[in-house]
Amino acid sequence: MAEINDDNKALIRFLNNLMPLSDEIIELAIQQTFNINVRKNSIITCPKEQTDDCLFLILKGIIRGFIIDEGKDITAWIVAENTLFGNIRNPGVLKPTYNEQYQALEDTDLIVLPYSFIDKLYDFFPETNILARKLLAINYHISQERSILSRIPSAESRYKQFQEGHPSIKFRVPLKYLASYLGMRVETLSRLRKKAKDDKN
Amino acid sequence: MAEINDDNKALIRFLNNLMPLSDEIIELAIQQTFNINVRKNSIITCPKEQTDDCLFLILKGIIRGFIIDEGKDITAWIVAENTLFGNIRNPGVLKPTYNEQYQALEDTDLIVLPYSFIDKLYDFFPETNILARKLLAINYHISQERSILSRIPSAESRYKQFQEGHPSIKFRVPLKYLASYLGMRVETLSRLRKKAKDDKN
Structure with missing residues (x-):
């Protein structure tokens, strides 16, 4: 082997x-x-x-x-x-x-x-094929979640949702890419981040 | 049988x-x-x-x-x-x-x-299982398209994209549901529809 x-x-x-x-x-x-x-x-x-x-x-x-x-x-x-x-x-x-x-x-x-x-x-x-079927079903669901996330009307709720779902990666992604993923402007994301930090303190 | x-x-x-x-x-x-x-x-x-x-x-x-x-x-x-x-x-x-x-x-x-x-x-x-694998792959791709659609920054581009992809159903869906799917307010969708109609005439 x-x-x-x-x-x-x-x-x-x-x-x-x-x-x-x-x-x-x-x-x-x-x-x-x-x-x-x-x-x-x-x-x-x-x-x-x-x-x-x-x-x-x-x-x-x-x-x-x-x-x-x-x-x-x-x-x-x-x-x-x-x-x-x-x-x-x-x-x-x-x-x-x-x-x-x-x-x-x-x-x-x-x-x-x-x-x-x-x-x-x-x-x-x-x-x-069973393995592939399961993998694709998992990926389908992850894709659906992404699709729903971006349709949440409030930018703050989208950010909160992302934070909860991805606690470990939120600080590893440059702001401009994260803002695009979350369907908001970079300035909005910066403001929300600052607010979340202030709320914590 | x-x-x-x-x-x-x-x-x-x-x-x-x-x-x-x-x-x-x-x-x-x-x-x-x-x-x-x-x-x-x-x-x-x-x-x-x-x-x-x-x-x-x-x-x-x-x-x-x-x-x-x-x-x-x-x-x-x-x-x-x-x-x-x-x-x-x-x-x-x-x-x-x-x-x-x-x-x-x-x-x-x-x-x-x-x-x-x-x-x-x-x-x-x-x-x-092969059949299911193929069906799930198709559904995965459809889901990804939905996910990308909602992240297009301009509301007008999102509407255009939807129109092109779904020419047959765009008039069968109540405005409020279509607006939610396209991540915009009903007023914005009404305006875009009117504009598209005017542009055609």
């Missing part, structure tokens, strides 16, 4: 939580996934030498997903350790309107899961 | 588009799914006599998903014919913050898919 290191362990643990993995699946995961480190502020893409299309698991760091609409940079999501992100393939007929990009907001360690590996899982271990 | 009527056909066609269904699966679907009609403005729940938990396919009509946050009614999504909606089960540890409800915005015909039927599919026809 291939050698298990700490990074492999993190991936196995992440997947195992959703469905117990067989030794064969673990072996394939160790062989076909690999690590990359990206510097703060870099745009993240699948490493071209190894794979055209992939997902990423965050071992350490923080990532934002963003799109450009009419020249405006809009932060669509912000995720941290132990989250899977990347290009989730769309079997639907309606293609996404936007081209989503990913940016590291800290020096970040990632595990790369090439789609060639994921497709091998589906082909040789059909039970991994 | 059980009798196929037009409503069954719509369900089979919907699922078949994602994955060719075996005769056994079609037979089970015909036996275990059923129709309901709901009146305009009704809140939609799974029919208690038959099932505690279910999904719905819209045959005719239009539905909004909404949540109540601090006493405020927020429209999270609006869907029409040939869409599946309902309580997508969440295998994640983070439970949703909100209790989503569904309301018919027109007299609506639905097919009910009880979770007892869906679980039977997973148990007896494990290949239906």
